[in-house]
Amino acid sequence: MQTDTASCTAGPGTGPLPDIAQVTAGMRVSLTEAAARHITRYLSRRGKGVGVRLGVKTTGCSGLAYKIEFADEAAPEDVVFEQQGVKILVDPKSLPYIDGTELDFVREGLNEGFRFNNPNERDRCGCGESFRI
Template structure:
């Protein structure tokens, strides 16, 4: 398991987490009764969507051995090696507004997105 320092290791974090995203995710983790010192948010890429790939998120009680672990603003984010190839350098944000509310991934590796923004191609 490789770990990124919260201040950014030399290679930089696998995923940057905004304070709003961290606050919301930690609140949800606490609500599930998970220990935020060990548990975290898993961010991954899966086949699907009209553009070919889509993002997935879930809570995990602990990272897998080969995960890249980023800890920022009190939130641990787990990314598996194959997903890291697609989402490395991305920013995880949380948006709350009239149009939509939820987590959003800003991915610099995306070449095209579907119209709804739920799937992408690199």
């Protein structure tokens, strides 16, 4: 019996994302109403910002992890989606990995946070830190 001794922090590396596909007009990323409300409320309290920036980075034992941050301005290379009055900014290298993803905001007990519903996701790390497409 072979045992896998790799941990989630000893993944395939943290190098740059490879180019896996070109960005096409049919690609999209969307928000649920709950996510749009949360982002709008947070930006209002923050007093600045144009929306939320989504992406992926290489990390963990499955290879990729989601990134999310509030954005103060759009970068020239960003692909911009707008839904329910909220701008979603995605860098072109991340878009093929998250094409079709719906960003949700969920509350479960005392925990709350964003959830990525990604139809491209094939496998997820046991600790939930990373995913594979």
